[in-house]
Amino acid sequence: MLSDPRWAEALAKLPDYLGNHIRVSIAALALGLVISLPLALLARNRPALRGTLLAVASVVQTVPGLALLALFYPLLLILSAWSLNAFGLGFSAFGFLPSVLALALYSMLPVLRNTVTGMNGIDPAIIEAAQGVGMTPRQSLTMVELPLALPVIMAGIRTAAVWVIGTATLSTPIGQTSLGNYIFTGLQTQNWVSVLFGCFAAAVLAVIVDQLLALIQAGLSTRQRLKVSGGIAGVALLVIAGFAPTLGRSQPAYVVGAKTFAESYVLSSLMTQRLAAAGLPARQREGLGSSVIYDALVANEIDVYVDYSGTLWANQLKRTDIRPRKEIVAELKAALKQKNGVTLLGELGFENAYALVIPKKRADELHIKTIADLAAHAGTMSIAGDYEFFSRPEWAAISKAYNLKFREQRQMQPDFMYAAVASGDVDVIAGYTSDGLIAKYNLIALDDPKQSIPPYDAIVMLAPRRANDTALQQALQPLLGKIDVATMQEANLRAAGSASPDAVARWLWEQIGGR
Amino acid sequence: MQAAPWSISTDMVAQWTMAATAIAFDNVSKSFDGGRVRAVDRVSLAVTQGEFLAIVGGSGSGKTTLLRLANRLIEADSGTIAIDGGNIANGDPIALRRRIGYVFQSAGLFPHMSVAENVGITPRLTGAPAPAIAARVNELLALVRLDGAKYRDRFPHELSGGERQRVGVARALAAEPKIVLMDEPFGALDPLTRDSLGEDFRSLHTKLGLTTIMITHDMTEAMLLADRIAVMRTGTLVATGTAKELAAGTEPYVRELMSTPRRQTARLNALMTEAGAL
Numbered sequence: 001m002l003s004d005p006r007w008a009e010a011l012a013k014l015p016d017y018l019g020n021h022i023r024v025s026i027a028a029l030a031l032g033l034v035i036s037l038p039l040a041l042l043a044r045n046r047p048a049l050r051g052t053l054l055a056v057a058s059v060v061q062t063v064p065g066l067a068l069l070a071l072f073y074p075l076l077l078i079l080s081a082w083s084l085n086a087f088g089l090g091f092s093a094f095g096f097l098p099s100v101l102a103l104a105l106y107s108m109l110p111v112l113r114n115t116v117t118g119m120n121g122i123d124p125a126i127i128e129a130a131q132g133v134g135m136t137p138r139q140s141l142t143m144v145e146l147p148l149a150l151p152v153i154m155a156g157i158r159t160a161a162v163w164v165i166g167t168a169t170l171s172t173p174i175g176q177t178s179l180g181n182y183i184f185t186g187l188q189t190q191n192w193v194s195v196l197f198g199c200f201a202a203a204v205l206a207v208i209v210d211q212l213l214a215l216i217q218a219g220l221s222t223r224q225r226l227k228v229s230g231g232i233a234g235v236a237l238l239v240i241a242g243f244a245p246t247l248g249r250s251q252p253a254y255v256v257g258a259k260t261f262a263e264s265y266v267l268s269s270l271m272t273q274r275l276a277a278a279g280l281p282a283r284q285r286e287g288l289g290s291s292v293i294y295d296a297l298v299a300n301e302i303d304v305y306v307d308y309s310g311t312l313w314a315n316q317l318k319r320t321d322i323r324p325r326k327e328i329v330a331e332l333k334a335a336l337k338q339k340n341g342v343t344l345l346g347e348l349g350f351e352n353a354y355a356l357v358i359p360k361k362r363a364d365e366l367h368i369k370t371i372a373d374l375a376a377h378a379g380t381m382s383i384a385g386d387y388e389f390f391s392r393p394e395w396a397a398i399s400k401a402y403n404l405k406f407r408e409q410r411q412m413q414p415d416f417m418y419a420a421v422a423s424g425d426v427d428v429i430a431g432y433t434s435d436g437l438i439a440k441y442n443l444i445a446l447d448d449p450k451q452s453i454p455p456y457d458a459i460v461m462l463a464p465r466r467a468n469d470t471a472l473q474q475a476l477q478p479l480l481g482k483i484d485v486a487t488m489q490e491a492n493l494r495a496a497g498s499a500s501p502d503a504v505a506r507w508l509w510e511q512i513g514g515r
Numbered sequence: 516m517q518a519a520p521w522s523i524s525t526d527m528v529a530q531w532t533m534a535a536t537a538i539a540f541d542n543v544s545k546s547f548d549g550g551r552v553r554a555v556d557r558v559s560l561a562v563t564q565g566e567f568l569a570i571v572g573g574s575g576s577g578k579t580t581l582l583r584l585a586n587r588l589i590e591a592d593s594g595t596i597a598i599d600g601g602n603i604a605n606g607d608p609i610a611l612r613r614r615i616g617y618v619f620q621s622a623g624l625f626p627h628m629s630v631a632e633n634v635g636i637t638p639r640l641t642g643a644p645a646p647a648i649a650a651r652v653n654e655l656l657a658l659v660r661l662d663g664a665k666y667r668d669r670f671p672h673e674l675s676g677g678e679r680q681r682v683g684v685a686r687a688l689a690a691e692p693k694i695v696l697m698d699e700p701f702g703a704l705d706p707l708t709r710d711s712l713g714e715d716f717r718s719l720h721t722k723l724g725l726t727t728i729m730i731t732h733d734m735t736e737a738m739l740l741a742d743r744i745a746v747m748r749t750g751t752l753v754a755t756g757t758a759k760e761l762a763a764g765t766e767p768y769v770r771e772l773m774s775t776p777r778r779q780t781a782r783l784n785a786l787m788t789e790a791g792a793l
Contacts, residue, residue: 129623131588133637133686134613147627221627 006193009500010182018201020177022242025168025205028100029161032107037153040115041141050116057109065167068106072098073174073292094292094301095285099171099178106167107160114156118149147220154217158210165206169198172287173260175296179205184287188261190415190496209238254282254472257293257305261414262495263352263434263488267306267458269505271476278475290388291315298340300465304472307461308352310394310454312336320393325351325455332459341464345473346480350434350488353456354394355445356383357431359422363444370447374428375402381427382408384417389430394453401452415496418443434458434485436493458483482512535599537694537726538562538585543594545580554580556750557594564693567720567727569741571734571772577750578730582696585728586615598694613637616687616695616725621703622679624671630656630682631667637690655685660715677708684716688723695720697729701736713740735776746772 036057043050060068076093083091091097122145130140146153169180182198185191212234219227254275258268268284275282285302294316296302309328313319317335333344356371368374374381383406389395390409398404410426417429418437431438433445433456460480466472487508495504538561545555555577562568570578583589585596587608596603603611624633632639634655635648643651656663659681671679680700687695700716701709717740720727731737737744738758745755746769754761754769761769762777 125619125621125623126625128588129619129625132586132612132617132619132623134609134640134690135636136609139640144625144627148625 004193004498006191006498006500007197009502010194010197013181014201017177017179017181017198018205019242021165021168021179021202021205022238024096024099024103024171024176024178025161025165025209026239026242027096028103028168029107029157029164031100031104032160032164033111033157035104036108036111037115040112040119043112044116044119053112054109054116057112060105061109065102065106066170066173069099069102069167069170069174070289072102076101077295092299092301094296094299095171095175095177098174099168099176103164103168103171107164110156110159110163111153112156114159115149115153118152118156119145121152122148151217151221154213154220158213158217161209161213162206165202165209169202173289174292175285175288175301177285181286184260185265185501187413188265188287188415190262191498191500194500209235212238254280254304255302256282256284257288257296257302258284258286259290259293259305260287262501263432263492264306265501266491266495266504266508267348269501270479270508271304271306271460273502273505273509274475274479275472278471280471280475294461297342297461297463300463303463303466304345304476305461306348306458308456308458309347310353310456312459313454314393316340320397322397322451322454325457328455329457329459341467343462343464343467345460345462345476348458348460348479348483349481350458350483350485351456352432352434352458352488353453354389354430355433355448355453356398357418357421357429357438357443357445358427359424360442360444362427363446368446370449371398371402371404371452372449374446375404378404378406378428381406382410383428383430384410384412384420384426385430386414386417387411395430397452397454398448401450434488434492436489436491437496439489440493440496458488479512483508487511535564536561536597537564537566537599538728539597540581540584541595541597543581543584543591543596545577545584545589545592553750555584555591558747558750558752559594560745560752560755562726562728564726565724567717567725567729567740567742568745569737569743570728570730570745570747571732571737572747573732575749576747578747579698580750581747582698582728582730585696586612586617588612613641613690614692614694616690616692618680618683618687618695618697618700620699622671622683624679624682624686626671628670629667630661630669630671630674633671633682634685634689636686641690651689652685655688656682658688658719659685661685675708676704677712680704680712681715684712684719688719693724694726695728697727699730699732702731702733709736716740734772735779738776 039053043053063071073093076098080091080093126144126148127140130144135143168178169183171178172180172184179198179202182194182201186194186198212231215227215234216231219225219231256268256272256275258264265286268286272282272284288296288302290311293302293305294307294312297305309325309332312332313328316339317332323331329344329347336342336344356374358368358374363369366373366377368377385395390411406428412420414432417426417431418435418441420426421429421443422441431443431445437443438445460476462469462472491504491508494507495501499507540558540560543555543558544553546553558581570581572578580589584591585598585603587603590604598611625636628636631649631652634652638648638651652667653663656666661678661681666674666678666682671682674682683700687697701712704712713736719725729737729741743755743757744761746753746761746766748768754764754766756764762773764770
């Protein structure tokens, strides 16, 4: 099992992912402590403030980690725009900053709660004795109350550390590289080795940090300097290790973005390889959400990525009307250049549209060839789509055009949809035309005679600062118009198997006349 | 009953009454819960320099409150408290507490500090140099009859109740105070330990020329250790005087308090005579 090349591939990425993970976790934990400890001390003799603080922290805790991280992104985007306007000082709303803020907020509850509990748990007679021997309130706090509450406070810090390290894996979709990259990439490309590796690495890191903090705690309470300095040295070593990879490596000039699915990973790898071949250093930023990635491009946080005309048409231009393929691309090219300074370098050749997909056998039995044929049966059928499909204008357009009313709608992780429809768990799925799994599971994509689904040409997008970068444009030129849908389907099928996105990208380059 | 060795100092008591006043409570009141509970009600009491005063009373009589007012652990609502002639309300409470020794009910030692650290805490707060503190700690432990080498690095949880209270006394004496306040210091100890500690402290009091106020609910202890006894009930001072004076008094509550030691003494005398022990 360990001879699987994917282990070696995962291991090669460890310094980058782990370093980033440690950096974001430690920054978040430090920020969380700097905020929560003084707050808890301030609140210890003020029951009203204490109640409010704990209530707010508890509410924050109930927000799912992914949602909390996702919330900070638009918030910072607004703040950054405002600050740019007011002080001419913009900052990145992407990646590190929103991750640190959200994770710091997440770390607050255990620290607040344990500090308050620890301080309140001290025998009042001891505090009175501190006063009686002539301590000032500050001396009483530092010499008596804090040392006595320390074990409870440290337990809170340990809990916070473990939470932050675990939750930091979710910062990948908002652009922060972390051990979550293994998990998100692995999940999208069905590379379970990568998922396992990511989970294992995050767990090991959490355990190590927890044990180091436990060592410091034990050393402090039994006053063994050796244990304290050992624990501190361990934490310091981790911090140094976290910063070392970036110290030794110069920051590559180009950042290639990828969305959260296999095709996007493959295309991102392909572009990165092309840039490298042209002597342009590049790295990838993977697993970015659909709206995050466009904003990141506009903000020059990433330099290039592949998007789809239908997505841009609906999300960026807010259009619901359907036009021919070429017209949409031409209009997008002009509108996005004018609106955000984004350059549409060109189409790759294939389309990855939404399509309603059912098993071929079922289609034959029921004599269904088009969405119009499906409409008659929809009332008894269930349909599954990805997380955004049912709220997209395309779904409104399709269901209106064919008067579709399904018995049940379900949302699913895209990779699992095809297996679900093949096994009969759902009757219909909103799949993607370029997906290789359609062929693998013997499914068919239904025709759309009324042309209600907009076209989804894959387009290479360039950041505003790369508008006149001829070296970059020349490096990517050989890809334009070269990838047909059959080739992309085959590539996606390989990516869904055991091949890594990098390997599939190399295969794809061979297919389109590289070498 | 034979007179305790220190009772010869009755002459000295007379001398002290003419000496300067160390602590003077003048018409002091303190209430809690927004005036509903009057813990101390218009108390006036003067303690002479070098005197050992015991305050006796049941729980809720206000005796602990009165003691805590003296080093401003709580502040009086009305009236004044003067130490060596100066109104304590005018000074810094922290500095005041550093020059008054305070022995707590259950020693009140800091559980995370060693014996030496507990004893040396007040000198450390006033910024005394570490070697001086270490020397002082040894001296103090010897004073309360604890072996410094054996005890200085122990922690409070490793000590017996009596040892803990000895450390508590050593801590109270660390900054060389002239006044020591003790809140039921020997209340939680077994009778033997209590007796020996009481006697040890009484001789320290004399040796160091301290002014001591000790709170107790035990009249016998008060009579055996103190020069003078103040009796408190529901916040007011009902009587003050030497054991002899109180015994001769007519106040019903004081008589009631005195009846227990009297009865015990009578029974003990009878028993001892029978056994031929005396």
